[in-house]
Amino acid sequence: xxxxxxxxxxxxxxxxxxxxxxxxxxxxxxxxxxNKNKKKSWNKHSDINDVEEFxxxxxxxxxxxxxxxxxxxxDSLFFLDVGQPKRxxxxxxxxxxxxRKGKTPRPLRIDLILQQxxxxxxxxxxxxxxxxxAKKLRRISQKAEQLAAKGVVTRRxxxxxxxxxxxxxxxxxxxxxxxxxxxxxxxxxxxxQSTVKDSAEDWYLQQTGKKRVKRPExxxxxxSVLPAVEVIAPGGSYNPDFFSHQALLKEAHEVEVKKxxxxxxxxxxxxxxxxxTATEETVIREQVEGLVEEEEEEDEEEAAHDEEDEDxxxxxxxxxxxxxxxxxxxKADKIKELRRLDSKRQMDHRQQLFQLRSIKASxxxxxQSTEDKQKIxxxxxxxxxxxxxxxxxxxxxAQDLEVQLSDExxxxxxQLKPEGSVLKDxxxxxxxxxxxxxRERAKFKRRHKLKYVEKRAFRAIT
Numbered sequence: 001x002x003x004x005x006x007x008x009x010x011x012x013x014x015x016x017x018x019x020x021x022x023x024x025x026x027x028x029x030x031x032x033x034x035n036k037n038k039k040k041s042w043n044k045h046s047d048i049n050d051v052e053e054f055x056x057x058x059x060x061x062x063x064x065x066x067x068x069x070x071x072x073x074x075d076s077l078f079f080l081d082v083g084q085p086k087r088x089x090x091x092x093x094x095x096x097x098x099x100r101k102g103k104t105p106r107p108l109r110i111d112l113i114l115q116q117x118x119x120x121x122x123x124x125x126x127x128x129x130x131x132x133x134a135k136k137l138r139r140i141s142q143k144a145e146q147l148a149a150k151g152v153v154t155r156r157x158x159x160x161x162x163x164x165x166x167x168x169x170x171x172x173x174x175x176x177x178x179x180x181x182x183x184x185x186x187x188x189x190x191x192x193q194s195t196v197k198d199s200a201e202d203w204y205l206q207q208t209g210k211k212r213v214k215r216p217e218x219x220x221x222x223x224s225v226l227p228a229v230e231v232i233a234p235g236g237s238y239n240p241d242f243f244s245h246q247a248l249l250k251e252a253h254e255v256e257v258k259k260x261x262x263x264x265x266x267x268x269x270x271x272x273x274x275x276x277t278a279t280e281e282t283v284i285r286e287q288v289e290g291l292v293e294e295e296e297e298e299d300e301e302e303a304a305h306d307e308e309d310e311d312x313x314x315x316x317x318x319x320x321x322x323x324x325x326x327x328x329x330x331k332a333d334k335i336k337e338l339r340r341l342d343s344k345r346q347m348d349h350r351q352q353l354f355q356l357r358s359i360k361a362s363x364x365x366x367x368q369s370t371e372d373k374q375k376i377x378x379x380x381x382x383x384x385x386x387x388x389x390x391x392x393x394x395x396x397x398a399q400d401l402e403v404q405l406s407d408e409x410x411x412x413x414x415q416l417k418p419e420g421s422v423l424k425d426x427x428x429x430x431x432x433x434x435x436x437x438x439r440e441r442a443k444f445k446r447r448h449k450l451k452y453v454e455k456r457a458f459r460a461i462t
Contacts, residue, residue, distance in 0.1 A: 066119035223434040225385045230429070236403065238416045245406070252401045392437035399428045 034045040061068050069077065131137070147154060153161075234240055235248030352359070388396040402420045410416040430436045 062120055063118045224388075224432070226433050228429065228433070232402075238410050238413060240409070245409075248401070248403055249405075252403045255401060388432050388438075389434050391434060392439075394438040394440060396431055396438045398432075399425065 032045075034041060036042045036045065058068065065072060144154075233248050233251075234244040235246070240248075390396075404419075431438050
């Protein structure tokens with residue numbers, strides 16, 4: 001509220017503004033005493049109309065004259081009226097192509113209303129002057145100026161100075177001049193428009209059209225060779241042939257047999273083995289385990305002592321030093337063994353000369369086996385293109401065959417009962433063609449446990 005009191009003093013000091021007392025004060029003769037220690041009572045009993053009128057007058061002066069009138073000079077506020085100036089009669093020069101009649105057209109009223117009539121300049125857009133990383137860039141430039149004043153050359157400047165100057169060659173014109181008589185002539189009207197761009201020269205494409213960007217070959221590769229919509233077998237019709245229907249039933253039967261075999265295998269793996277179950281005999285044997293007689297332990301200890309004595313005697317015999325004759329004999333035996341191995345190796349090399357035919361045959365057989373393996377690998381790769389790949393943590397599960405038994409066949413479309421779901425079929429097709437990964441329905445998992453509370457009425461009855 002100190003601001004309001006200060007504004008009142010400013011209003012009283014301004015020339016042209018009179019400080020009139022309120023009517024309540026003049027009637028009562030004395031000012032009403034009000035407790036203004038609370039914000040509510042202060043706002044209620046404070047009179048700031050004179051301050052608002054003064055501020056509104058200041059804002060009006062700023063809008064109309066661009067500032068306060070007290071601060072303006074006399075030349076900008078007053079002018080000397082000398083009457084209506086005489087206009088010299090001038091004949092309007094006719095404008096070429098236009099006939100001017102009367103005065104110049106005045107602007108429309110709506111345009112005058114929309115024009116800006118305030119002399120207060122628009123507020124400065126702070127965001128327009130902001131620069132990203134301005135503080136960092138200013139610090140870098142200041143540091144560079146300081147280093148330049150000291151004569152220090154930075155590493156980056158040294159690297160730029162050490163670069164070799166680039167010799168710019170004269171730019172060759174992409175196209176030949178049109179006034180060149182020896183330039184090749186191309187008749188764009190000589191062929192059909194569909195084949196113009198395919199057989200046209202570079203000059204024609206540069207002058208009349210733009211070259212298209214070469215499409216990467218990888219973008220044209222499909223993730224699967226399977227069609228978007230697979231046609232069901234002839235046996236799946238509402239009125240199929242007998243043999244085609246039996247073939248479809250056989251295929252569905254093989255699928256079910258395969259599923260049953262997998263279930264039986266899983267049951268066998270999870271089944272309890274009778275050999276591993278404990279019997280009375282094995283239980284008794286386990287209970288008796290560890291109860292050994294003292295005599296057996298003593299025999300084992302004596303046998304262990306005998307073995308230790310024999311090892312000690314053998315170690316002492318080995319520890320004896322060899323004589324000079326024994327060392328020479330061992331050296332001669334070693335040289336003799338090396339010579340024998342060397343002669344055997346040379347004999348093997350000479351023997352391989354007579355085995356060239358067999359070696360060629362083995363190499364040819366090895367190459368043939370490699371080619372066969374490559375063909376098998378390519379065939380497997382081609383077969384894998386029609387199979388769904390592993391795109392996620394789940395494995396693709398094929399959709400069950402929609403087949404009807406012989407007694408369920410309908411003779412007409414009216415009696416046909418629809419089976420399966422089109423939405424599920426499209427969803428499985430997207431998974432099979434490797435467009436989306438196999439998914440399963442999200443399981444509902446309760447975040448908080450349920451809390452059971454008995455109501456008061458039920459508690460009163462019980």
